Every structure is written in C-alpha cells, then in structure tokens.
Amino acid sequence: xxxxxxxxxxxxxxxxxxxxxxxxxxxxxxxxxxxxLIDDVMTDVEKLQDGGVDAIMFGNENDRPYVFKASPESxxxxxxxxxxxxxxxxVPFGVNYLWDPSASVAIGAVTGASFxxxxxxxxxxxxxxxxxxxxxSASRLRSSLRRDDMKLLFNINAEFAYSLxxxxxxxxxxxxxxxxxxxxxxxxxxxxxxPAEQSDLRSVCEAVTDVPVxxxxxxxxxxxxxxLSIAQGVVIGTHFKIDGNTWxxxxxxxxxxxxxLVETLR
Numbered sequence: 001x002x003x004x005x006x007x008x009x010x011x012x013x014x015x016x017x018x019x020x021x022x023x024x025x026x027x028x029x030x031x032x033x034x035x036x037l038i039d040d041v042m043t044d045v046e047k048l049q050d051g052g053v054d055a056i057m058f059g060n061e062n063d064r065p066y067v068f069k070a071s072p073e074s075x076x077x078x079x080x081x082x083x084x085x086x087x088x089x090x091v092p093f094g095v096n097y098l099w100d101p102s103a104s105v106a107i108g109a110v111t112g113a114s115f116x117x118x119x120x121x122x123x124x125x126x127x128x129x130x131x132x133x134x135x136x137s138a139s140r141l142r143s144s145l146r147r148d149d150m151k152l153l154f155n156i157n158a159e160f161a162y163s164l165x166x167x168x169x170x171x172x173x174x175x176x177x178x179x180x181x182x183x184x185x186x187x188x189x190x191x192x193x194x195p196a197e198q199s200d201l202r203s204v205c206e207a208v209t210d211v212p213v214x215x216x217x218x219x220x221x222x223x224x225x226x227x228l229s230i231a232q233g234v235v236i237g238t239h240f241k242i243d244g245n246t247w248x249x250x251x252x253x254x255x256x257x258x259x260x261l262v263e264t265l266r
Contacts, residue, residue: 002212002232003151003183005092005114006054011228011266013259014094014214015053016237017041018246019081021062022074034077038084044250048240049090051255052263057094057117057235058082061192061246066128066160070103082111094153099128101138108150109142115151117186117216117235119158121176126161135180151183155216157200159188169200170207177211186216186235193238193246194218198226205230220244221258228265 002012020037021027029036041058048056060078078097086093094115097103101118108116120138124131142150154176157169165172169187176182187196187204195218205213212232219227220239227234240255242248 003092003115005151009054009266010232011262012054012212012214012233013262014055014057014233014235015048015240015255016061016235017044017048017056017058017085018061018237019058019078021064022060022077024071024073025063027062027064034080037077038081040249041081042085042088045085045088047250047252048255051240051252052259053091053255054233055092055094055114056089057096057115058085059096059117059237060098061237063098066098068099068128068131070097070100075103075107079107079111082107082113086111094151099131099133099158101133101135102141105138105141105145105147105150105152109145109147113150115153115183117153117155119156120152120154120182121180122156122158122172123164124158124161125164126158128160131158131161139181152181153184153186153214154180154182155186155188156204157188157196159191159217168203170203173204173213174207177208182211184212184214186214187231188216189218192217193244195220195223195227198230201227202230221254221261224258224261225265228262 092114095108096117104116120135173185214233219234238246242251
C-alpha cells in the first residue's frame, strides 16, 4: 500500500535533498547566493538518483532557528531552487518547508511536487515555542490550488518538541487520518537523525491500515531491515551524508550500499 506515484514499488525510500540556508535565515551565505544553493543541492540530487532512491524530498533543514511562518523571500527562494532542479529529477519528488504547512503546500503545488511533508496536526511544546499547526488552512489551500493529487504526509510526533496531546501515538495517528484526511502517517524520533521508537512505529502501523506509514527519522543501514519489516517506507537524510552528519553533502557510496540492501528486502 503506497502512493500511485511510486507505481508498484514496495518499501519506498524517500531521500532528503537538504537545501542550504535560505535568504533571510541567519546561516544564509549571501556571497554564494541562491545559485550556490542550487549547485549544492543539484550535486546531492545527482548522487541520490545514481544510488537508486525511489523519491526525493526537498527540505530547508538549514534554516535554523526554525520558524512557524515562512517569510516571502524564503518561499520565493525555495520555489526557485526546486524549479531550477526539476528538469534533472527522474523520480517523484516532494517538498517540506519547516515548519509551515501552508508554505509547504504552496511550494509543492506550484513546482509540481507529488507529495508534501509537515506537522499538520497536534499541539506541542517545542524549541520554537508553543506549536499549533493549522491543518485546515493547508488542506484548503491544496484544494483551492487544484492539487488534490498531491499527497499530504503527516509527521505526527514532531522533532525538537514534546506533544501536549497525551493520547497514545497510535490513537493520534488514527485520528489524523479520520479527522484531518492524512494521506500518510510519518513516525519520528525526538531529533533529526535519531530513530523513532520501534514500539511507536509498530503501534501506529497496527492502528493505521488504510494509508501508508513511514519511519521519518534515524533510519540507517543497521536498522532498516527491522524498520521495513514494520513500515511501508522510510524517509532518510542523515545516514546518506558524509560521515553520517546531517549538515554534510550526500555520500554516494552510502546511498548505494543502503539501496542495495533495500532491494533485497522488497
């Protein structure tokens, strides 16, 4: 059970293409400008595709400290970057603007993305303050832009945050599908690069049977066999980087080793 955009592919691997800090964020490299951002992520995309990943998701992980509402300049820059790289993309792609659901939908809609990932539901105490995502506005924006075909991937346990909704994670996942029309559920660890609890992943997969469930963080060569025995797919970023460091460039040999193993698990 996966999305139409992946065809009959089973046990899907969505890889992250981390964009460097965008204009307006503290780590933005103004000397290199947007062209350097395009060049760097293009190199990563080429390595990911050569390694055999099933899909690519563009994200602005370097826009630290994160915000809940995207700025006009960052939306414009991320859109331009994805659009510049799009002709080279050979697999389905998605986008995720951290942590703004409507910005993610807008960028995904106009660039032709197949899916969008975000925190759409819940209430969290986080590094960024009280976190109250607005799922309804993002979903209505998707409809108004006539992109109902673009899937919404709901990350239900936010990184860098603690859920103030104390319902069991499986119930929150099932509720997100029922009340907020999630197209997929993603289960995360506490911080980027750290794995989700296997018990959380298993309980969500048992509770949610009508949409795919993906492990969203911390998947690596050592645990992917166990993860894919439970989940329908994974989102992976950090493990594909040089030395397994989130902020480094993609290491093509790591991608190839990982995907070779996944092929034996499909």
